[in-house]
Amino acid sequence: DGGITQSPKYLFRKEGQNVTLSCEQNLNHDAMYWYRQDPGQGLRLIYYSQIVNDFQKGDIAEGYSVSREKKESFPLTVTSAQKNPTAFYLCASSIRTGDYGYTFGSGTRLTVV
Amino acid sequence: QKEVEQNSGPLSVPEGAIASLNCTYSDRGSQSFFWYRQYSGKSPELIMSIYSNGDKEDGRFTAQLNKASQYVSLLIRDSQPSDSATYLCAVNLEGYGNKLVFGAGTILRVKS
Numbered sequence: 523d524g525g526i527t528q529s530p531k532y533l534f535r536k537e538g539q540n541v542t543l544s545c546e547q548n549l550n551h552d553a554m555y556w557y558r559q560d561p562g563q564g565l566r567l568i569y570y571s572q573i574v575n576d577f578q579k580g581d582i583a584e585g586y587s588v589s590r591e592k593k594e595s596f597p598l599t600v601t602s603a604q605k606n607p608t609a610f611y612l613c614a615s616s617i618r619t620g621d622y623g624y625t626f627g628s629g630t631r632l633t634v635v
Numbered sequence: 636q637k638e639v640e641q642n643s644g645p646l647s648v649p650e651g652a653i654a655s656l657n658c659t660y661s662d663r664g665s666q667s668f669f670w671y672r673q674y675s676g677k678s679p680e681l682i683m684s685i686y687s688n689g690d691k692e693d694g695r696f697t698a699q700l701n702k703a704s705q706y707v708s709l710l711i712r713d714s715q716p717s718d719s720a721t722y723l724c725a726v727n728l729e730g731y732g733n734k735l736v737f738g739a740g741t742i743l744r745v746k747s
Contacts, residue, residue, distance in 0.1 A: 555734075564723070564739035565679075578732075612678055620733045621667035621686065624725075626678040 524549045528613050528627035534635045535600065535607060543598045543630045545613035553619050554596040557612040558582060565612065571596055572619050600632065608634050638662065639726050641738035650747045654711040658724030658738055661705070662731075668700055668707045671723040673740065679723055683709060714745040 526547040535541045547554065553572050557565040567580030571590040585604025590596050596615075600607045610631050614624040638661045648654045656670075667686050671679035685691045685698040685707065697710040707726070711718055721740040728736050 565737040567734070570734065621727055623667075623669045623681045623684050624735060625681070629678045 526613055526615055526625055526627035528611075528630050530630060531628065533630055533632045535632060536635060538602045540599055540601050541632065543600070543611055543613075543632070545596045545598065545627060546594055547596075547613075547615045547625075547627075548594060549615055549625060550593070551615035551617055551625070552593070553616045553622075554590070555614045555616075555624065556580075556586070556588065556596070556598045557614065559610045559612060568598065568611075570619075607632055638728060638731070639724055639736045639738040641722075641724050641741045643739060643741060645742040645744050647744045647746060648714050650714060650716060650745055652714050652745075654714045654718065654743055654745070656709040656711075656722050656724075656741050656743065658707045658709075658726075659705055660707070660724075660726040660728070660736075662726070662728040663702075663705065664729040665702075665705075665726050666729075667727040668698070669725040669735065670696075670698060670707075670709045671725060671737075673721045673723060675720075711743075714743075716745050716747050719743055719745050 529544045555570040556568040569588040571577035587599045612629045613627040616622040616624045640659050670683040673679045683698040685700045691698045695712045699708045723740045724738040725735040
């Protein structure tokens with residue numbers, strides 16, 4: 523079955539530590555996105571990529587980094603520069619940017635300990 | 636003014652009633668509109684898409700679009716307790732690089 527796989531489901535980070543969240547899709551979608559969701563809040567765009575080897579900052583990119591070396595994969599690194607990283611992180615993909623709905627992965631819940 | 640606005644709720648309806656969820660958006664050039672359902676602790680799931688003015692029906696769900704009024708709604712007929720979730724409206728905004736902008740969501744509670 524086609525879909526998006528995010529791992530791990532739960533992640534705990536110590537202060538000053540970088541962590542990487544995995545996102546893999548087998549839908550053959552060109553575009554991929556990373557969102558952050560805080561309790562009771564909407565989705566905020568962190569980074570997006572329209573094509574391999576290209577990505578753009580979203581609304582809240584500070585403290586995060588991404589790469590898009592393969593069409594299927596779009597990992598997100600939460601760096602120590604992100605001062606408030608505790609949140610629910612969602613990866614999504616779409617055929618292309620434009621008039622297409624997004625398919626979401628199951629999410630990674632990151633907690634700073 | 637937020638680009639995509641929804642009433643946060645909660646909207647409470649009795650089982651079997653019609654639930655009406657509303658969304659307004661700011662970009663007159665928007666061409667595609669989506670409704671997502673998100674259960675607590677889970678990721679959003681696409682339930683409806685609409686591109687043309689009027690109504691689009693899929694089972695118990697009807698999406699309604701009025702581009703002149705910049706308004707999109709979702710009706711859920713014969714509401715069930717399993718419909719209790721947060722419903723997110725998403726709009727493709729030309730001014731946002733043709734990406735989806737999500738509303739903050741409306742919490743729906745269906746009481747049995």
